[in-house]
Amino acid sequence: MSEKHSVVRKSKITTRVNGKDYECEVEPRLLLVDLLRDELELTGTHVGCDTSNCGACTVIMDGRTIKSCTCFAAAADGREIVTVESLAGDGRLHPLQQAFWENHGLQCGYCTPGVLMSALYLLSRNPDPTEEEIRRGIAGNLCRCTGYQLIVESIKDAAKKMRERAK
Amino acid sequence: MYPKMFEYFSPRSLEEAIGLLSSHGEEAKLLAGGQSLIPLMKLRMSSPRYLVDINRVTEISQIREENGSLLFGALVRHAEIEESQTVRSKLPILYEAASVIGDVQIRNRGTIGGALAHADPAGDWAPVLLALDARVKCRGPKGERALGVDELQQDAYANSLSADEILTEVSVPLPGSGSGGVYLKFERKAGDFAVASAAVQVSLDENGSCRSIGVGLGAVGLTAIRARNVEALLRGKKINEALIKKAAAEAPGESDPLADTRGSVEYKRHLVQVLCARALNIAVRRARGEEVKITHV
Numbered sequence: 001m002s003e004k005h006s007v008v009r010k011s012k013i014t015t016r017v018n019g020k021d022y023e024c025e026v027e028p029r030l031l032l033v034d035l036l037r038d039e040l041e042l043t044g045t046h047v048g049c050d051t052s053n054c055g056a057c058t059v060i061m062d063g064r065t066i067k068s069c070t071c072f073a074a075a076a077d078g079r080e081i082v083t084v085e086s087l088a089g090d091g092r093l094h095p096l097q098q099a100f101w102e103n104h105g106l107q108c109g110y111c112t113p114g115v116l117m118s119a120l121y122l123l124s125r126n127p128d129p130t131e132e133e134i135r136r137g138i139a140g141n142l143c144r145c146t147g148y149q150l151i152v153e154s155i156k157d158a159a160k161k162m163r164e165r166a167k
Numbered sequence: 168m169y170p171k172m173f174e175y176f177s178p179r180s181l182e183e184a185i186g187l188l189s190s191h192g193e194e195a196k197l198l199a200g201g202q203s204l205i206p207l208m209k210l211r212m213s214s215p216r217y218l219v220d221i222n223r224v225t226e227i228s229q230i231r232e233e234n235g236s237l238l239f240g241a242l243v244r245h246a247e248i249e250e251s252q253t254v255r256s257k258l259p260i261l262y263e264a265a266s267v268i269g270d271v272q273i274r275n276r277g278t279i280g281g282a283l284a285h286a287d288p289a290g291d292w293a294p295v296l297l298a299l300d301a302r303v304k305c306r307g308p309k310g311e312r313a314l315g316v317d318e319l320q321q322d323a324y325a326n327s328l329s330a331d332e333i334l335t336e337v338s339v340p341l342p343g344s345g346s347g348g349v350y351l352k353f354e355r356k357a358g359d360f361a362v363a364s365a366a367v368q369v370s371l372d373e374n375g376s377c378r379s380i381g382v383g384l385g386a387v388g389l390t391a392i393r394a395r396n397v398e399a400l401l402r403g404k405k406i407n408e409a410l411i412k413k414a415a416a417e418a419p420g421e422s423d424p425l426a427d428t429r430g431s432v433e434y435k436r437h438l439v440q441v442l443c444a445r446a447l448n449i450a451v452r453r454a455r456g457e458e459v460k461i462t463h464v
Contacts, residue, residue, distance in 0.1 A: 011175070028174065028218065029172060051206055052205070064276075070202060074175050075177075118272070139357040140273065
């Protein structure tokens with residue numbers, strides 16, 4: 001097999017991110033996380049381990065959380081992405097953000113965007129999770145700072161806020 | 168790190184995908200969920216020149232029940248199997264297996280077909296599907312063929328498909344009544360691969376004797392292992408604790424683990440015997456109709 005790889009063409013993709021449509025030109029190797037951060041300047045999503053472990057890069061694609069460092073941007077063509085930037089709106093924090101603030105659910109904040117997206121996903125499917133269900137729901141997000149306890153408290157509190165909001 | 172440069176294709180049909188594989192042969196790799204392949208490419212342990220993304224080939228994305236079997240299209244995500252009410256009620260060992268693969272995000276993207284074809288020695292599907300006598304269908308330019316999961320798994324990270332074949336479906340026969348199963352995975356931490364794992368599906372007849380049994384061991388060999396010596400001691404017998412102990416003692420000898428960061432050879436051999444005994448115990452109790460909850464091991 002020839003060691004020399006051919007020069008590859010960029011391809012055009014359209015993707016909807018946080019409700020807005022974007023048309024981008026991407027080379028095959030471009031990772032979704034780098035499309036979001038570098039091309040679309042949505043730097044809320046973070047690159048942590050880059051090896052699919054830590055989940056700092058978690059976003060929601062077509063309704064499911066994925067690790068955006070383990071997805072090529074080209075795969076997002078025609079798909080809908082939701083990132084942490086979608087949470088706050090109208091000058092107000094999302095109940096999840098409010099809860100993480102009030103319950104000290106973050107320290108350095110590096111893992112937090114990924115944790116918030118996993119929490120959003122969890123609560124959208126299970127509005128009243130037990131502590132065990134919360135811990136399972138964030139098992140794909142590693143935090144070096146908090147020891148997870150206050151993350152769990154924050155999510156419990158957010159769930160309560162969101163249930164009350166829904167009444 | 169970024170992968171080496173490659174050309175990317177996103178076919179919309181199996182036919183188109185097979186055509187691409189035929190053209191590019193050994194230099195092409197299929198991309199399904201990518202939760203194993205993309206990390207390998209980023210580490211440059213795998214550098215295919217052509218990447219054939221089959222995520223838009225929707226014809227292999229369904230879960231169906233047909234003629235006494237559960238059929239999973241190769242692109243079915245682990246999460247979809249975990250969430251399927253049909254699977255959970257008819258063959259809960261599959262729910263148990265799906266629910267311990269990686270983590271939430273990985274399960275949302277990773278696929279049963281991709282995982283089987285990737286043939287990670289510590290993969291969760293292979294030991295379970297071996298215990299269930301599952302078969303896979305694959306398609307190539309010459310047509311379709313079916314093979315057992317044992318025939319599919321050739322070596323660590325190697326399957327027996329040719330370069331122009333695509334795994335399209337996994338078919339799992341549903342056991343009759345009086346059947347129970349369990350998948351026990353011992354992992355060091357959340358989202359980890361198994362240090363060792365044991366899958367058991369056992370069916371009892373009206374007298375309470377073992378009518379059929381399948382035992383699969385994971386992460387203790389270059390491929391998942393069908394523990395036939397364990398099974399032989401139990402088939403046709405009335406299973407009790409003493410017999411389970413005797414049968415599980417065969418597990419270390421049927422295993423061939425490699426020492427790595429997850430454990431030494433001796434540790435893995437010991438662990439798989441313990442897991443095998445526990446799994447046999449739980450599967451038999453479930454076959455007798457007892458509700459047995461398992462907690463994380």
